[in-house]
Amino acid sequence: MGSSPGAGEGARAVPEGGAGAAPSFRVWAVGGMPEVRDGDDLAKLIAAAEPGLVDGDVLLVTSKIVSKAEGRIVEAADREAAIDAETVRVVARRGTLRIVENRQGLVMAAAGVDASNTPAGTVLLLPEDPDASARTIRDGLRDILGVQVGVVVTDTFGRPWRNGLTDVAIGAAGVRVLDDLRGGTDAYGNPLSATVVATADELASAGDLVKGKAEGLPVAVVRGLSHVVASDDEPGARTLVRSAADDMFRLGTSEAVREAVTLRRTVREFSDEPVDPGAVRRAVAAAVTAPAPHHTTPWRFVLLESAESRTRLLDAMREAWIEDLRRDGKSEESIAKRVRRGDVLRNAPYLVVPCLVMDGSHTYGDERRDTAEREMFVVAAGAGVQNFLVALAGERLGSAWVSSTMFCRPVVREVLSLPSSWDPLGAVAVGHGVGAPRERAVREAEGFIAVR
Incomplete structure (x- = not known):
């Protein structure tokens, strides 16, 4: 989990090299990020810490620093009350644990209200509009460094039927969040009728491998997947949220x-x-x-x-x-x-x-x-x-x-x-x-x- 290019390699990429090159990408955590405070310009902080960004890179930004920059820290002697305020619908409850739909439309534990990495007596709420937050960072990096990058705002989720946590995309700008392969064929010529890949979530998980949960590395860069970087009018991560009509597992x-x-x-x-x-x-x-x-x-x-x-x-x-x-x-x-x-x-x-x-x-x-x-x-x-x-x-x-x-x-x-x-x-x-x-x-x- 270093802070230099080459800290991680994987597959599922379009080759950046010549014909016959094996698919690959690189992912690394950005070092040198200061403690983020209310009102900070995240694009400036990221550009200063990683000035070598190039067109086609994808920035993976932990939601905590976005929330801090946007002043989403609130005083809360009672975290449960803060969760209540952010909850739109209770999906499932077991003891004190609640899985809820929050104001952003995300279904997650405790509405995303976080009491870690924040001063005692306060809690951290998710960004009000994570897609808008991602657009602001993308626009800022374009103005400062002159580069066209994708930005994904990430947060940590549990998953039904699976143990363990993973990072997913809750906001995105300039990234094809879904890769719709329906209508194509697999390697054996079989038609693909239901395959829609959650590309933004896969990117978020790749970044989590190098950012970690406690290393103080809130930003990662993926290079070598320029095909997932798109124009400004690409829909954001809200597209990843399944509609109520399509949700077969809506309630506990x-x-x-x-x-x-x-x-x-x-x-x-x-x-x-x-x-x-x-x-x-x-x-x-x-x-x-x-x-x-x-x-x-x-x-x-x-x-x-x-x-x-x-x-x-x-x-x-x-x-x-x-x-x-x-x-x-x-x-x-x-x-x-x-x-x-x-x-x-x-x-x-x-x-x-x-x-x-x-x-x-x-x-x-x-x-x-x-x-x-x-x-x-x-x-x-x-x-x-x-x-x-x-x-x-x-x-x-x-x-x-x-x-x-x-x-x-x-x-x-x-x-x-x-x-x-x-x-x-x-x-x-x-x-x-x-x-x-x-x-x-x-x-x-x-x-x-x-x-x-």
């Missing part, structure tokens, strides 16, 4: 469960998009993890996957419902209006009929205890249905739990050929909702709590 486990519960809405209008039967089966697998009395399994889920089975059931239920309403003395106009309310089931592309079974229940011969026994099983069945609805939301499927099958259980059993011991607990309409769900009214938990 407990946060994902809470979001799925929050996402669960009653959906009454569905699109024609088909429902993946596998997603419904995964939701059933979640449903049957609910607690139940006496180590029983009181849930059954009847999946109506064909239009014919759905129509046959709903037509039979409709006739039974109309008969009930006529016996209640309802007018034909009132009956027609009430029946239309049940169209949420008819318009859904997929129906599920959850059922309660009492297998394993105890009979006491005492009305009070037998009633309580059945209630235990009903509660367990409801817990299973709630699991099912939440799991559907996690699969990005909308649902509506409608109680209508409970009012005509004999009809449902007959149409679906169910055992007499299966008690239908309504029907769940499943599908892809049309439009955004309505905002749910805020319910403060305190309004539902009694403390003794």
Whole structure:
């Protein structure tokens, strides 16, 4: 980890020499950088420490000195409060450790708030706009040394599924941060359909090998990769941040469960998009993890996957419902209006009929205890249905739990050929909702709590 050219060599470069030259590059740490203070001009400090920069070099600048130069040191007796202030969204939490999305859109531990390499009682925040910081350094070096270089502002990240830390790019200017190889072929002629290389992150990691974490060497230079240096209008490192729509791992486990519960809405209008039967089966697998009395399994889920089975059931239920309403003395106009309310089931592309079974229940011969026994099983069945609805939301499927099958259980059993011991607990309409769900009214938990 020296301070002179040649301190490190590697591969993945376009040859700088003549034809047939082996790909190579050099990376070295810049020595002689002073302690950076608020208001310092980083371009001047870097130019003074490394005046031999040439066109095509890439500067790798640790975010800490950028933050110090930009006055991002704040007094903070409580680091947690500083993390709160920089946090936009909690991604995952385990004990005191928080993985969050910060104001810069970066997902990282503690929002990038750093209490190291800064005076006691203060913390260091990340640059407000790391891409703009990189542009300022690049422009300054062009003015001072007359060179066209790329600049990458780096910070240290942990990574899901991998132990250890590595430096990544959080800001960039004049660097092709992504190398899109899609549409090309590999050495065997196979098409490349998903290969987009995070070039800026690879550069950041190369610099970290010579800068280190505690050597006081905050800047490194990469030479021999001039093909990654680009014009001023090249997008910055913000391009490396995956959008929410493309992020399959957006939340930690407990946060994902809470979001799925929050996402669960009653959906009454569905699109024609088909429902993946596998997603419904995964939701059933979640449903049957609910607690139940006496180590029983009181849930059954009847999946109506064909239009014919759905129509046959709903037509039979409709006739039974109309008969009930006529016996209640309802007018034909009132009956027609009430029946239309049940169209949420008819318009859904997929129906599920959850059922309660009492297998394993105890009979006491005492009305009070037998009633309580059945209630235990009903509660367990409801817990299973709630699991099912939440799991559907996690699969990005909308649902509506409608109680209508409970009012005509004999009809449902007959149409679906169910055992007499299966008690239908309504029907769940499943599908892809049309439009955004309505905002749910805020319910403060305190309004539902009694403390003794």
